[in-house]
Amino acid sequence: MILKALFLFLLSCNLSYAADVLANITIQLVKTPITQGEFQQEKRLKILRKPLISKGSFTYSQSKGVIWKTLTPIPSLLLVNEAHLLTGQGEQAVPPAFGKVFKAMLGGDLQQLSEGFVITGEAKKSAWRLQLTPKDELLKKIISSMVLSGDTELRVLDIQEVNGNLTRISFAQITHPEQLTHQQQADFERLSP
């Protein structure tokens, strides 16, 4: 039960990473202001005998944040940027560094991620894999590691919690449109009051 309280105080700290690997991957990654696609999230919690699987779509905007739209099994909308987090239940406290890290992961902003995590990894010609270990003592108590893998895009994100819970998010149908749709714009509008 302390976890909840601990989460309130996560950190995201200094640097030190395999600079060349990062540079390599950064070159491979397609970087555009807007990324969108579909996701499947699979959560395996130790206390539950079956995984929680949800599907939906996401939109990443470099300037505005992230729209996370779950379609099944329970339709819901989550909007997040550095400063705000909006769910179906209204404005929520942004968990420490969550907005930043989540956005950085979806946008492939490795520079940003390296502030809070020790990054090790390997980059082959067409595929790469990065392991992120939190630097902060508090975060270490909750998350043991995060693994990002992909090619020109981020394809899979694994989050391994200390207590054994595991979350895997896979991305598909990734595109880089020039502009946000009206609906997407309207959603982001709600984030910046």
Place this chain on the structure above:
Amino acid sequence: MLVIGVLGSRALTKDWLETGFLALLPVTEQKPEIANAVQQHNELLNRKVIWLTGAASSQEAITQARQLKQQLQQSGLFKTLMLELPIQQTVNNYQQLFPYRYQLLDAETKRTLANNPKNLLSQNLETLYSPMAQILASDLEHDPLLLFSRYFNAQNPLKLNVEQGVVVLHNANRFWALLLTDLQDEHLQLDKLETLLTLVNNATAQVQAAGGELMVTGMPLFTAYGADSAKQEISTVGVGSSVGIIVLLLLTFRSLRPLLLSSLAIGSGLFAALVACVLFFGKVHIITLVFGASLIGVADDYAIHFMCDSFGAKDWQPRQGLRYIFSGLVIGLCTNLLSYIGLVFSPFPALQEVALFSAVGLLVAWLTVVLLFPLLLTGFRHTHEPIMLRVARYWQQHWPIWLLKNRRWLIPIFIVFVAGGLWQLTPRDDVRLLQSAPATLLNTANKIKQLLPVSQENQFFLVSGRDVNDWHHNEQQLLARLKLFTQQHELMAYQGISDYWVNEQNQHSNYQLLSKTLYESGLVKHYMTELGFSKQAIDIELKQFSTAKDKTISLPEWLKTADEAKQQLWLGCDERRCLSMVSLTGVRDLSIFPTLQSLQGVTWVDQVDELSSLFARYRIRVSGLIIAAYMVVFIGLGLKFGWRNSLNITAVPVVAALVALATMGWFDQLFSLFNLFALLLVLGIGVDDAIFFFMADKAKQKDEDKRVSTSLAVTVSALTTLLAFGLLAVSSTEIVHAFGFTVAVGILTALVFSPLIGYRTRDL
């Protein structure tokens, strides 16, 4: 004097200065419970200083805030400095309250359960499937319904972004790290405030040098700036007026003696007044001191009239001079005493104090002049004829003639001026006008308020009840209405502890509600099975629920887990009642709140408004008393010198006061209680001027010299008063400026009109 000195050394060793404004209320209107609440409310506000370091990235902002914290820590000025949120405390609170999760439901959860319990379950699913489930539902194992997560979140309605344990705010292009500090003590001592100002200035320079920005706000800062600017002004004005007065007296008398003697008269008067007040009332209010000090002008008047008389005779002897001006001094004293003593007949304690202070001060200053001056002025003679004397002679001979010659057109102009000015005169009693904070400070405060909408309003509600249950019921009624206001965007947020701690009775009903809606109906079992909990986990949860049936948490226990801001809201219980405060944040229109007082046990406390209306009542009362006092003076003089003479004499101060008021009207000056104290001074000096001219005219030896020495005295006295008080008109603090302006205009007018007294009898 010895007696006064001894009494004074005793009386003034105690804590004798009163500064709280509630002490200004008539005794019948003072409510101790409100005073307590206000004090508790202010105690917190008066100590808080909020610092925000801004930079282009949150990392830089936090680094700067850390450096700032260290620097502030070294100053020793602060009791607490909070940059990193107190994590261990949060964990402890969580653990202490967790066993009561079935009893402590937040209002939203309760509403959902009552209306549609299934909604609660689908909201939970939404949370569990979201990418943030780790954070929002980290305790799913022990709290499958996430009841406690909901309660814990609702305790902090403000959603703040926390990085590295530090609250980081974000606006257009900057990140701001928040540092909260509490000053060592809430009595804002001047030297501490100066240290604070220096600290703010140094820190600002340092942060800027590092490429960042610093914003600071808080009550102590406003007080510090106010005290600082007042001090600077008073010292500038003080130096100016002291130099002016010294030069004036030296030029006139070519001797240091008058200077020392007037200081003696003023000093002994003020000291005796202070001692008398402390002995009689136990404490002196600061407002009494400020306005009692205006008495200096009147006390000085006696001394100057005496000393100027030395120019009235070739071979001047102090005793002889005294004999001549004695009746003038007596009448002057009587009228002055009358005008101040009238204030005694008022229910307002401060006015009674001012009355006693002034009466004693005047009497002692007068006695010093009458008893000691003849001795101390022995051998005080002049061989020179000061320029002032020549000016005064020329002026008193020609000025009245000119005035009388042109009265045909001067009088209509005068009447139009006075009537027009009075017509435009509008009283402004808002105490906020008394505060003159620099614009930059106000801007920063507003910017911070937008970034961080936590700063409470000065106004709050006081809720009472016969016992805890009655109080809880009353506060809940109020909070329900406030909830409506927030939905109508009249109010951003409110805080009352009955939203977080529910009384035992409601704790039971919360449990019953859960039991009825989710547990007995089998919904919990279904929900947990669907999610994939094991049979065993479900059984544990059901068992935990049933064993928690009779658990309750008392208010004192709950308060131990609450943060300081919430603890401050509870004022405690005595045999008769329980009391709490409800604080407000982000109010749009204050006028809608007093109507909520119709609710049982609810009182609206608006110190600003109350103080403004208090000043208004003081103003009206003082006006009435001044008018009454002058009626008495008029009648007294009329009985002694005849009605026509009485009218002439009282006309001078009355006209001076009217012109002062009219000029305020024309120039749209601040008109409040404080101008009236200035008018008291004008009236006191005006009537002295008139009486001395009148007495000079009545004097047996009909030589011009007496009129000349009188006009010299009137001029010198007017000039010293102008230098001492009129100079305050240059102040940028509106209240000080208004005081100086009133004195300046009034004294000049009295100076202009007083030579008319006794002139007409000569029939030119």
